[in-house]
Amino acid sequence: MPKSEALLTVKNLSVGFHTDKGDVTAIEGVSFEVRVGEILGIVGESGCGKSVTSRSIMRLLPKFNSFIDPQSEINFEGINIARADEKTMRSLRGDRIAMIFQEPMTALNPVFTIGWQLDEALKYHTSLDRRDRIERAVAMLKAVEIPNPRQRYYEYPHQLSGGMRQRVVIAMALCCDPELLIADEPTTALDVTIQAQILRLMDELRKKAETAVILITHDLGVIAQICDRVIVMYAGQIVETADVHSLFKNPQHPYTKALLESIPQTGREHHQTRLPTIEGIVPSLFELPEGCRFQDRCAYKTQECVDREPQLGEEINHRKVRCFFPLEGS
Amino acid sequence: MPLLEIKNLVKHFPVRGGLLNRVLKKVHAVNGVSFTIEKGEILGVVGESGCGKSTLGKLIIQLLDATAGEVTFKGRAITHLTASELLPFRRQMQMIFQDPHASLNPRMTVGSAVSEVLAFHKVVPRQELAAKVRELFSQVGVNLDSIDRYPHEFSGGQKQRVGIARALAVNPEFIIADEPVSALDVSIQAQVLNVLMDLKDEFDLTMLFISHDLKVVDHFCDRMLVMYLGFILEEVPCQDIHADALHPYTKALLGANPVSDPEKRHELTVLEGEVPSPFHPPQGCPFVTRCPLVTEQCHAEMPPLVERAVGHRVACWEV
Ligand SMILES: Nc1ncnc2c1ncn2[C@@H]1O[C@H](COP(=O)(O)OP(=O)(O)OP(=O)(O)O)[C@@H](O)[C@H]1O
Ligand SMILES: Nc1ncnc2c1ncn2[C@@H]1O[C@H](COP(=O)(O)OP(=O)(O)OP(=O)(O)O)[C@@H](O)[C@H]1O
Numbered sequence: 250m251p252k253s254e255a256l257l258t259v260k261n262l263s264v265g266f267h268t269d270k271g272d273v274t275a276i277e278g279v280s281f282e283v284r285v286g287e288i289l290g291i292v293g294e295s296g297c298g299k300s301v302t303s304r305s306i307m308r309l310l311p312k313f314n315s316f317i318d319p320q321s322e323i324n325f326e327g328i329n330i331a332r333a334d335e336k337t338m339r340s341l342r343g344d345r346i347a348m349i350f351q352e353p354m355t356a357l358n359p360v361f362t363i364g365w366q367l368d369e370a371l372k373y374h375t376s377l378d379r380r381d382r383i384e385r386a387v388a389m390l391k392a393v394e395i396p397n398p399r400q401r402y403y404e405y406p407h408q409l410s411g412g413m414r415q416r417v418v419i420a421m422a423l424c425c426d427p428e429l430l431i432a433d434e435p436t437t438a439l440d441v442t443i444q445a446q447i448l449r450l451m452d453e454l455r456k457k458a459e460t461a462v463i464l465i466t467h468d469l470g471v472i473a474q475i476c477d478r479v480i481v482m483y484a485g486q487i488v489e490t491a492d493v494h495s496l497f498k499n500p501q502h503p504y505t506k507a508l509l510e511s512i513p514q515t516g517r518e519h520h521q522t523r524l525p526t527i528e529g530i531v532p533s534l535f536e537l538p539e540g541c542r543f544q545d546r547c548a549y550k551t552q553e554c555v556d557r558e559p560q561l562g563e564e565i566n567h568r569k570v571r572c573f574f575p576l577e578g579s
Numbered sequence: 580m581p582l583l584e585i586k587n588l589v590k591h592f593p594v595r596g597g598l599l600n601r602v603l604k605k606v607h608a609v610n611g612v613s614f615t616i617e618k619g620e621i622l623g624v625v626g627e628s629g630c631g632k633s634t635l636g637k638l639i640i641q642l643l644d645a646t647a648g649e650v651t652f653k654g655r656a657i658t659h660l661t662a663s664e665l666l667p668f669r670r671q672m673q674m675i676f677q678d679p680h681a682s683l684n685p686r687m688t689v690g691s692a693v694s695e696v697l698a699f700h701k702v703v704p705r706q707e708l709a710a711k712v713r714e715l716f717s718q719v720g721v722n723l724d725s726i727d728r729y730p731h732e733f734s735g736g737q738k739q740r741v742g743i744a745r746a747l748a749v750n751p752e753f754i755i756a757d758e759p760v761s762a763l764d765v766s767i768q769a770q771v772l773n774v775l776m777d778l779k780d781e782f783d784l785t786m787l788f789i790s791h792d793l794k795v796v797d798h799f800c801d802r803m804l805v806m807y808l809g810f811i812l813e814e815v816p817c818q819d820i821h822a823d824a825l826h827p828y829t830k831a832l833l834g835a836n837p838v839s840d841p842e843k844r845h846e847l848t849v850l851e852g853e854v855p856s857p858f859h860p861p862q863g864c865p866f867v868t869r870c871p872l873v874t875e876q877c878h879a880e881m882p883p884l885v886e887r888a889v890g891h892r893v894a895c896w897e898v
């Protein structure tokens with residue numbers, strides 16, 4: 250179970266981009282912490298800033314047009330990542346913080362064998378000799394349940410199924426026992442049968458190795474299945490954070506509530522019923538309204554929501570919400 | 580008489596190569612499927628990536644030629660018709676695609692994308708085109724102010740609505756929706772599903788709804804086909820799928836789906852074994868390599884799709 254010490258603390262993270270249409274702030278004032286051994290979920294609609302948040306932690310934002318606000322802090326075990334130089338980042342990336350991306354093929358090079366690619370990672374991050382590196386790599390493949398790992402070691406990415414490839418990517422990310430794993434939509438492109446394998450793997454990892462995981466997804470089912478705590482983002486801001494049980498039982502932000510309600514439910518009483526929807530769409534970063542960013546789609550909006558922007562409130566019972574009228578539980 | 584009757588439909592894709600560009604092997608994409616769709620029904624098709632869902636859809640709507648088998652629409656066999664003989668049927672059967680992006684011309688306003696279809700099929704006289712476009716847009720819930728805008732100015736959900744308006748423009752009786760909500764966020768997915776549900780009633784549509792998301796199919800459809808490696812393993816009524824499903828593959832799909840409630844967390848079902856290659860489907864049951872119930876008979880012989888109840892057929896030796 251998660252411990253209470255924070256491994257990573259993000260404070261007031263704001264990231265912007267220079268674009269053809271002018272500068273935009275993609276995420277604003279994002280603050281949260283990740284604790285040892287926990288799975289923290291980040292959920293929200295497309296474009297709400299999930300990937301920008303995670304790429305900031307790895308400092309993998311495009312160099313030519315992105316900027317991190319100088320007030321931002323990303324503290325990882327005494328290092329402020331927001332201002333760290335490339336040399337420091339190289340010593341962290343892959344070694345202490347690893348990241349897996351949505352599309353497994355982009356992380357694997359099609360012209361080299363699986364073994365070669367694992368070996369490169371191990372060469373870079375460890376001082377093992379060749380024979381130990383092979384043993385370590387085979388053990389990693391076995392740990393992610395690749396059948397016949399010794400044989401697969403010599404195969405190319407295209408010889409593996411999609412699910413196996415994503416598991417190889419996870420094996421690569423884990424080969425140096427990172428303290429923090431950031432998984433950006435690791436199962437979105439995969440079938441549920443494969444997703445089940447990956448989710449089980451991440452759950453075991455957290456239990457055995459006490460690796461902390463930031464899991465980014467837009468699938469609330471995945472969140473419900475394995476996360477301990479959840480951050481809900483909307484239009485570049487955190488609108489709610491809570492432990493997973495409270496969030497699903499009693500969402501306090503109108504957006505969270507509406508998101509949960511729009512999931513199709515199974516069972517006779519729900520069959521072919523109309524789904525509650527959130528009308529409208531996420532506002533463009535160029536046309537953010539004054540006041541609350543969710544106002545145009547909110548069922549509880551008042552004049553106050555139009556006039557003033559709500560702040561992410563103080564923590565009450567380990568929860569925070571950005572709304573003037575947080576919803577009461579049933 | 581059912582609106583559509585599909586009999587022993589087969590599709591093999593030849594894979595060519597070598598110096599002489601000979602056929603080296605064949606992808607067995609659809610392997611002899613048979614079913615019917617009644618008028619007004621929504622039939623779902625689920626299964627993992629590559630199991631043949633889209634190929635099945637394209638075969639029915641005659642975008643692909645079948646290797647064998649027959650499609651009968653309102654009592655008329657349409658599998659071997661010439662292009663001109665097919666024309667009236669093309670109007671009655673429309674397809675909505677997963678990627679609304681790809682199916683709309685970026686250089687054409689969304690309004691003209693719809694009026695083009697209306698004009699081509701001469702649905703209404705020229706002077707009524709504009710009014711008909713407005714009518715369609717309000718039916719699918721697209722703001723009338725945006726008729727003269729280009730696709731890139733639209734969100735995914737709005738583009739999908741324009742795609743639906745285009746499909747509806749010719750008053751089709753039958754619509755194939757191939758993953759129409761898969762690329763959309765849940766909130767937008769709910770909007771589009773509601774639109775489809777309303778239109779179905781309003782236009783008395785019959786629908787084949789393809790999706791890899793069992794939750795969505797179960798919610799939205801009357802019945803579903805569960806496909807695997809080009810075969811139908813189960814055909815089962817929706818409504819109470821958890822109680823009704825019999826096939827071990829359908830059950831595995833259900834068990835692998837996370838429940839959107841942390842209080843009801845369950846150990847997700849994980850299938851061991853690999854999916855066989857579509858170039859060499861196994862001789863017996865296609866699910867043998869991953870099935871928890873497998874026996875010798877399963878390896879030897881493909882189980883027939885047997886009716887267990889009204890609208891419920893199962894292909895399995897062991898259940
Ligand atoms: N390189 C970039 N240049 C300009 N804008 C960018 C860039 N990368 C991201 N953005 C903008 O930042 C915002 C947040 O994007 P981000 O990729 O973090 O969204 P997301 O929540 O990960 O969405 P998705 O679910 O679609 O992956 C979006 O409005 C996006 O257009
Ligand atoms: N034009 C083609 N040429 C060769 N093989 C094809 C072609 N179209 C499809 N296939 C193959 O036929 C099989 C079925 O493909 P199909 O696209 O119907 O699957 P699907 O169930 O729709 O998958 P997805 O969920 O990924 O859309 C796959 O093995 C695919 O690679």
Ligand code: SF4
Nearest residue numbers: 541544547554572573
């Ligand atoms: S602050 Fe107002 S507009 Fe914003 S979410 Fe809360 S109720 Fe809605």
Ligand SMILES: [Mg+2]
Nearest residue numbers: 299300301433
């Ligand atoms: Mg993203």
Ligand SMILES: [Mg+2]
Nearest residue numbers: 632633634757
């Ligand atoms: Mg498809």
